[in-house]
Amino acid sequence: MANKDEVSRRQFLNYTLTGVGGFMAAGMLLPMVRFAIDPVLKQGAGQDMVAVVEENEITEEPQRFTFKVNQKDGWYESEVTQAAWVFKDKNGDIVALSPICKHLGCTVDWGTDPSHPNQFYCPCHGGRYTKDGTNVKGTPPLAPLDVYKKEVKDGKLYLGQAEPQ
Amino acid sequence: MKWCSKDLDMYLQASEYVDTAIVPLIPITWGAQKKNVILKGEFPLILSEEIERQLKGRVFLFPAMTYLASELDEDVLKRISALTSELEHEGMPFTVFITSDARWTGSEELGDRLVNIPPVPLEHMDEEYQREIVSEQVKHILQIVTKKWQNTL
Ligand code: FES
Numbered sequence: 001m002a003n004k005d006e007v008s009r010r011q012f013l014n015y016t017l018t019g020v021g022g023f024m025a026a027g028m029l030l031p032m033v034r035f036a037i038d039p040v041l042k043q044g045a046g047q048d049m050v051a052v053v054e055e056n057e058i059t060e061e062p063q064r065f066t067f068k069v070n071q072k073d074g075w076y077e078s079e080v081t082q083a084a085w086v087f088k089d090k091n092g093d094i095v096a097l098s099p100i101c102k103h104l105g106c107t108v109d110w111g112t113d114p115s116h117p118n119q120f121y122c123p124c125h126g127g128r129y130t131k132d133g134t135n136v137k138g139t140p141p142l143a144p145l146d147v148y149k150k151e152v153k154d155g156k157l158y159l160g161q162a163e164p165q
Numbered sequence: 166m167k168w169c170s171k172d173l174d175m176y177l178q179a180s181e182y183v184d185t186a187i188v189p190l191i192p193i194t195w196g197a198q199k200k201n202v203i204l205k206g207e208f209p210l211i212l213s214e215e216i217e218r219q220l221k222g223r224v225f226l227f228p229a230m231t232y233l234a235s236e237l238d239e240d241v242l243k244r245i246s247a248l249t250s251e252l253e254h255e256g257m258p259f260t261v262f263i264t265s266d267a268r269w270t271g272s273e274e275l276g277d278r279l280v281n282i283p284p285v286p287l288e289h290m291d292e293e294y295q296r297e298i299v300s301e302q303v304k305h306i307l308q309i310v311t312k313k314w315q316n317t318l
Contacts (some may be wrong), residue, residue, distance in 0.1 A: 004197075060260075068297075091199075103222055104175070104179055104182055104183075104221065104222025104223070105221040105222050106219060106220050106221050106222040106223060107218065107220075107221075109221040112175060122222075123219075123220065123311050124220055124221075124222045124223040125182055125222065125223065126180070140182075162250065
């Protein structure tokens, strides 16, 4: 009776420990596996940098690309879609500008003002910026468009925070 | 700008630049038709938020104006016109109601304040396609709104 009891207790412990160990192993392995099969979607290049577009898609004409970042708004954390105007300047350097107007925060568009086809245009109060993001004097914005931190890795453009120029 | 005190402070600093209220117009019910009615609200709410994002500096997004699906047209319209006339008095010359409820099509009281968007059931679409549909409609609404603004600046 006592014998039987001991065996079953040992068995019980064995089972439990294997079970717990299994869970722990799974807990460690799963994120690693996910990380391995999903490298593009993960933030691959340093902290908070997000893959946005293949480098060879970037032209001299500004194009709008969107990407997702986690944002904390007070206690509410959510995934928000951000946009960037991306192009290559005369020297072939990549520029990524934030589309947020420095006046009151509307979203600017490229070339939508017929009389200024080579500028960024804000639909709200007619704010304008030259291609490099400089605000045009005489329009409401008082500062140039923010510039995204950027990094090119493995042929992809990664973007981070937008910062004032 | 959104319906929160932070954005109101921003408004108070720059009220001369803000002239448009965006108001989602949303039916509600808990009766048998709820699925249908929710569908009619989901899409315009998403669109309104997106419009606010794009035109943040010139519009103020209001909480949705809701009405019971069983509420009489004239009762709803009475509340709507009370709202618009208050807004006009208080320095908001443009009000845009965004709805997917076909009930208001052609309503004289709402007139060109109404933007009627056919409801789209987004739930079964993949994300890429959802985003396309939303941005398409947003573009459409942006055109309507910015057209109202022509000659005001
Ligand atoms: S928000 Fe862009 S010009 Fe005012």
